[in-house]
Amino acid sequence: MLLYTRLAPPKVPKRRSRAGDHLRRPHPLSHDAAQAIHDSHGANYPGWTDDEFEHVLLNDLRDLAVKSPLNSPFDTASLLNVSPIDIPTPSEIEPSVHEFPPVLDEDEAASSTTGDYHAESSGAAIVPHSRSLYPDLAMIAPYQAGSPLLEFCSPAFSEFSDRPNRRALVDHFCNVLSHLIVFREESGNPFQQLVLPLTQKSSPVTNAIYALASAHLEYRGVENTEKSLYFHNRAIQGLAGLIQQGNKVNRNEVLAAIMLLVYYEVLVQRGRSNIVDGHLKGALTVMCTNSEPSDPTSDFLERAFRFYDVIAALSNGSAPLSAAPAAGCLLPFPPLGAPAGSPLSNVDTLLGMATTLWPVLHRLSNLLPLKSELRLAVRTNATSSKIAVLRTELESTAEAIEAALTQWQPILPPNFVPDEDEIKDPTFTVRVTEIRETQDQAADGTCPATPSSPTFADRARIHSILHNALAYRHSAFVYLYRTIFTYPRAHRLVQMHAHLSLTHCVATVAHAGPMGALLWPLFVAACEAVSIEDRELADRAFEAVKKRQGMMNIERAWEIVQEVWRRADLAEIIECLQPDRSNSTVDGAAVGATGCSQDRTLGSMSPAVVCDGDDDRTADLWRQVSKDMGVNIVFG
Template identity: 55%
Template sequence: MDPAGVKMLLYTRLAPPKEPKRRSRAGCTFCKEKKKKCDEGRPQCSRCVEHGATCIYEALRPRRRRKASLATSSSSTISSNDSHRLSLSRRLSDFGYDSDSASPPESTEVDYMFSPPDLHQSTYWNAPSPTPSHPLISPTESLFTLPDLSHAEELTEDAEDGGVAESWTTYTAVTTVSRPRPYYPDLAMIAPCPVTSPLFEFHSPAFSEFTDRPNRRALVDHFCNILSHLIVFREESGNPFQQLVLPLTRQSSPVLNAIFALASAHLEYRGIQNEEHSLFFHNQAIQGLGRLIEQSAKSNRNEILATIMLLIYYEVLVQRGRSNLVDGHLKGALTIMCTTPEPSDSTSIFLERAFRFYDVIAALSNGRAPLSAAPTAGCLMPFPPLGAPIASPLSNVDTLLGMATTLWPIIHRLSSIVTLKSDLQAAIWSNASASKIAVLRTELEATTQAIEAALSRWQPQLPPGFAPDEEVDQKTNKTDKVHSTHLSHGSKIDVMSPTVAERSRLHSIWHNALAYRHSAFVYLYRSVHGYRRSHRAVQEHTHRSLLHCAATVKHEGPMGALLWPLFVAACEAVTENDRGLAEQAFEKVKKRQGMRNIERAWEIVREVWERADRVESVAGAGAGAGAGVDRGAKEQEKLGDMETGEDLWRQVSREMGVSVVFG
């Protein structure tokens, strides 16, 4: 063909612009994990349909742009207050877990009833000789410092859209988040808040720095705002469980699981069910504790002790049959304290104080000697919350022992007398040598006389500026106003005088300490000396203890440590008046605390009353008819030798199949 004859038309057509690739932020979690583009089909995208995955769309969070460093110059237009609030809000968004960057694996069904490892066979439970007392340090030291946000790297859009991914590590049945150490939120900011949410300054959802699961955040909220306030005496500058124990969760999942277990169990007893059962968290905490102990050289002593003490609180609250787990945990805590250096911080001091409390209470509950040595006189000083002022109306109040700090060494020695009495009885029954029996009897008599004299002399050490304005009248059961001359130090008292609310709280703590004193007398006379229930000394101290218990709940102060004196006195109550006081106090304590051991203790007290009344009625009938004397003796032997043998309440609890720790 002739090229000249070809007519050609040349032209240029502009191609349509190529649509830029944009990463969707509204895609499903499955596509984000695979780093694939999601067509955002509803209810399921095509990729999830193809792979048979569950298609989940999360709430779309506002996009963060690149921002300048928070370290602004003096010419910045942002005020210092605004900068402070901004830095607080960024702690969770920039240094916490970003739900848009990585999605947690889907929750799977877990068998909550699997058994925890048998730690009783490990060296964890082999306690060495008792640990000596540790000196206290200044509780006002700051244990944590805020991270320097001015040098933190800013997250870019790509990082926000999926470039930054957290690594998820699965241990057995529990899934935890593994973060680089600098990314842990500083929990010291939540410490000083005694009433409201520790994260009140931050954006919702609250407690998101602990976990991304709403049900677990609710458990942290319950622990901080409800449970932690029920088990301490003093928190004018903050709650010690929030100040000292909660920060340990940033490094240790066993501590956090123990908190979950305790809070969940407390809610379950109140009829509130969580998505995950408390037993599941308990087993996870036990397994994590075992791993911490295996690597004890690399583990923090406080993390191990905190996990153990929280598990003790859990076991006391749950009360599953005649379990000896509390004793096992106490042996483990003693082992840790003896094999690691002495405490040098407030957290260690606080955890050891919690151990001392439960060591004595468990000994009194189970009829054995404490595991640790008795503290020397003046060794235990009142432990305040962090930041508490030195000149405070609560200066003589201990966080866990109240005004009974100086009484605790006496109670410690009292709890060990039962074993000394058992040794004497065993020597007599086994026909031991006369010299051995004489030595044991002399030791028992000398110890009991010393304890009785110490209890007679002891009085609570009142804080400066506080004098009780009431005395309990044991005849009228009323509290009479009295004019005290306890005030001193001149004008300083006006500065340190407690407010109306503080006075009510102090009166409750004061009555609590006196209830311990009188119940200690009852325990000494009944369980050690073997006095009859109707003995004048027994009934006098029983009545006075119940009056102080009733006054404690009347002032609506702390009731977390009231169960032991209330139970000991209530078991020996004979008159309708005393039993009415006991019932009133039990009802208010049970309603306030909401714990299973209080309900179990009340059930035991009522059974003790029923059996004691039955024995008295049978004995009275036998006294009226000569032929009925033998029948009354046999009935008393059948119901238990209440006067010279085992305590009736111990026999009742054994037959009921429960063991109650009165803490």
């Protein structure tokens, strides 16, 4: 797969004698249309005669057919079927030899910068003032494809814009980005099936897609004449206009614009910003106040909201905005048209095999705010009854979550059993879905759809998704023991679950399956890595995720992990030299593993939650490092 194309000189047609000219078939296009096409392609075929150009053009038109993602069942993979595994890194992209100048609308001309371009004296052409040092969107613009209209050659995604750079952004969103952030798409990608159609009537959704795709390309060193920040600002302005319409606005348009902007903010990671929280609050308001009936698009967008609501809460140490889903109420959300007998049954589009784990993670994300409330009550000498209530609630909830994590196992898709030597996890038990006929099916004589056996590619993908879910489980244990129970980093349970989580993270990337949701479990486990073996596992996993996903938050997270290791190692050296100073600080971070008494057993949290002192001393070391580095990462 190529992320960009460069038109190669077509083969020169064999010249025929004048005697054979009468044997040539008449051109199917009108003379005016053919001339227009020739003019538009003149830059690509300099010095060619009309006969030579028409011969090559006819060959192109016979071989190519365009499918509009807005007028088809959104099988854009059939238009430009690519694999995210082959996404080139910036070092693999050759320098650009072409640049598209910006084509400005009248209402944009005044606000856009045109200093890099100047017009020729004839006024007929606009050329770059200077070439970019980095690749630009001219290299990845969708290839000119034949149109079913037969009267002209229409570029792919031309219904979105007449600008090549913007069509390239849609192409990048459809054929690269949308594949990086889902687990399941055997019958189509939900972002293409459900979100892309909203662009027909919603410019904020369109601009949010432009912003997200442009930011992803900018991180990879691909230049665009219109920056991602420009599209982001237009999307924000358009979203504000939609919200002002109140109940008249289409709920899905607002939710889609908001969620795309959340993805954008997570990707670019602009310092210590609370913009993600603001967007999530806006989405929750729309979900709660809009009474429109649900449909697949709203269900999918609300699932995306639930994912980021929990991840943002775990990242920021704040309570989630939404209520915890009841056990069993979250069912896997498949792509539209997914067959009942799919080998990816039980796999959610956005949550993978962790659908049934998500209610537990939601409750887990509530514990740190509750612990902070208890600590504040102790510090401010609140009434003993209030402290007792908060303590009881925290301890009982934490113990219930620990029990739920211990009992939880992912339910595997039908007809799939992991390889015996694949999962080296003593806490994992194989639970395969059983398919039985229901009484109704037996009564009317119909048979249930029997899931097909997974292919080799399916098995690799399922293994990757399974390891991802198990990494979430073990990192949830690490978070519970380290952040809530405040166990020392060297505690047996902390190190056991950190090692198992890192093992599953490496297995996830080794199978080259979906990695879009892997950052939180990878980060949580990596921060507690002590041994050389575990740190090498973290290094391998981070390197693979960075290469596949190409997003700023992954790079920032890896920088924080390495700084955590440096400070933790230095703290251990100081503790060894000064064993009586367990609460010393280095670089503003806690040296002592807990900042409190460490003679605790599992389930006895009292010394941790009532510990006096500065909040920074008892907080996670990585939170202090993040604060010192001036970043606030959402690990989604």
